[in-house]
Amino acid sequence: MTQPTVLPAPPPPVSEPSGDPRTSRVVLSRFLRHRLAVASLVVLVLLAVCCFGAAWIAPYPRNAQNLLAASQPPSGTHWLGTDSLGRDYLSEMLYAGQLSLAIGLGVALLATLVGTAAGAVAGYLGGWPDEVIMRVADLFLIVPPVAVLAVSLQGLGPSPLTIVVVLSSLGWTLIARVVRARVIQLRHQEFVEAARVIGASGPRIVVRHLLPNLTGLIVVNVSLSVATAIILESTVSFLGYGVQPPKSSWGNMLTQAAGLIGTSQSYLLYVPGLAILVTVLAVNFLGDGLRDALDPQGRQ
């Protein structure tokens, strides 16, 4: 589709990266100055340790039912109370977090990997590969994501692995566009021309000269797409097409909690929701901090 012909903005200056320790110190100090991002990193690390260390940290084992202690309010023995099957809600939350975080991170990594590769190829080669890749990316703009997710998950069956694959198949287009734009811009920079003149091969130029320049972009994208993926996962799981019981994620815990609206246990609605909110918020702040530190030109 043709875009409106907006007057182009001058491309930002791009410099050859260097593995120079001075640069990494600058990046680190810039990141540390972003207090919200540092705090978010601490929150995320704590969250990850608690969830993935649930086997040691959680007060009760996974799925331990005690029907005699069902639907209890928060107490000293069950900090967040119990659900209708008598499972300790805090332990459930931690185990569910494993899946929510793992899916979020998995999707972000896979989508970024695929998107970066597609964008780099499209941008570097141009011509018909570019055309094909970008048209395919356009197709994903037309169909609503929730619909794609639901249809594919209905077809493929909702195992965590397929959830990751299907969510990634949606997430790759954004990073592909961004990487493509940056690669096209870099392709004509002197250091790339120079590499070509001395006879470096195409793949070598992409991997050795272009990708290092995209580090900031890629890292920022991973963090931001973790946020999107966590929200999408919880949404599909809430609708019943994602993670299925007895496995639990924060999304399908909310499906159960939705049934408790209006009962004395309606507070259970807030727990998984706040967990998602805090995680996504922290991931976004972390992304902002990383962008300011790694990719100052990309700031909006």
Place this chain on the structure above:
Amino acid sequence: MHDANQESALLSVRDLSVTYRTDAGPVAALDRLSFDLHAGETLSIVGESGSGKSAASLAVMGLLPRNAVAEGSVRLGGRELLNLSDRELRAVRGRRIAMVFQDALAALNPMMTVGAQLAEAVSVHDPSVSRAALRERAVELLDVVGIPDPRTRAGQYPHELSGGMRQRVMIATGIANEPDVLIADEPTTALDVTVQAQVLDVLARVQDRTRSAILLITHDLGVVAGLADRVLVLYCGRKMEEAPVEPLFYEPAHPYTRGLLAALPRIDRSPRRLTQIAGQPPSPTERPPGCPFRNRCPHADERCAESPRPVPLGAGHTAACVRAQEIASVTP
């Protein structure tokens, strides 16, 4: 001489300093600059980028960015401008002091027609003017700056005009209210050489008509020669030399001015090598004490470690150099 002049001066700047607060600490862009501008005259402030000439013009207009602080005194017709409220300053801007910016494509609003932008310049200071009268005034202004078919042009957007025409529109905006002072910040820098001459010509003609005093900010001594009555040479935020145009060109008394002149191609001299000034200006964050030109000056000695005082040389001619007398006596 200073005090007598200050009484009669239209715009009087005294000890104006501008400091930017940056991540790397405070940066002094302008260091105790003083000058006077009299009614109807053209004073040119010359300097390379980073010399503080733009900071000076923005400080006079009260348009410095938020992270900049201006100290000292800027008086217009005896009235101090630096401590005016936002509201009071707005009444002065565009009416008594107006400004012509350098990059007209960026400095004109892309979403408004040229005529609307001119009309706005008039109507914000006199809301009583009718729409029809505003339209006529806009057309008249375009005509004054020599734009052909001004009625059609008034209805066009900036991107539909050529670079030279846009710069003429900038000038028309500046003179819309016949201001006492017109500050022109590098008015020709973004233009082709042939167009430059035309635009300078427009400035000169406009001045004849409005009797505005012009403060011409430029890095180009060639522009100065044609238009200015007096010249002020700025380097590293400090005034190096101030003189009427002829003495400055024929009896420059500051080594920096000499350096600038030597770097200028001239057709009235036998062809010879253009000389560059050796070295780089010191970084604004680490300027050494004393004369800022010391590290590049062929005549520097130990006396230059202290800041030089301005040395009076003739009518309105001063140079901030300990050896000014001696240098002025040698024909360049």
Place this chain on the structure above:
Amino acid sequence: MTRYALRRLLASVPVVVVASFILFWAVRATFDPLAKLRQSVDPTALHRETVRLGLDRSLPEQYLLWVKGFLRGDWGTSTRTGGAVLPMVGDALGTTLQLILWGVALAVVLALAIGLYSAARQYTAGDHLLTGLSYLGVAMPAFWFGLVLIQVLAVWPKQQFGLADPPFYFVGLHSVGHSGLDLDYLRHLVLPVATLTVGLVASWSRFGRATLLEALSSDYVRTARAKGVPRRRILLRHALRNALAPFVTVVAMDAAALVGGLVVTEQIYSIPGMGKLFLASLETGDVFVLLPWMFVVAVAVILFNLLADLSYALLDPRVALR
């Protein structure tokens, strides 16, 4: 402009064709339209229906057959309800467009107001508060916000104060016996509109603030200040006017995504729109609804995108549509 619009529409035909064929193939590969008949006791029924629906032919042929019917307005019957598909999708689209209209209108007003306030008072306490809230709005899963709204604004007040009805309804758009624009409609609209609006307001106000700030730091704004133009006029006449074209584009593109993207809101509030129709059809494998559904949504997205480009050209004199 008309020619441009027509050309753009023609150019998007292949995209729709490819997209719909992929959908057709995906849906056919996933669902069996004759699933119900397979348990039938009548052995000839399966064969009869297979032939009637053209399922014995190749996939491209089937696709062509379906497209022909679709274009003629013969959209088939739903296997779920047995009703005609065309009015079904039409009603659902109408309902969803109502929600989009109110939601987008409200979100635009709020986002512009917030963006203008934040840009005019950058780094003040008010700006920090609004920016912080917009971060929350972006990070919040919409369905969770909707559930919380039901609990806090409908169920809890009803229980707490012993009301006969909740202050805001959360099922459908009208109570039984009501229709049109009345108080009942309004009480139904509040929660779903709030749910779909919160994310839009959050992201649009952030975008608005950023574009306005960029405009405010531009050279032409400095020129306006040099002319003595008052702050208010600079903000509205210069900065807002310049920020408007990109803002409207973003609004149109995001609104496009809502046509098929209100799945969650409609599900939570049981509103019979496109999203609810999709979920219901998916659960029962109702291909005859799913296909036209996808088609309508894709066309709506393309139309909204065209609208975005046209409005950009209308708002920015530098953009010429050719």
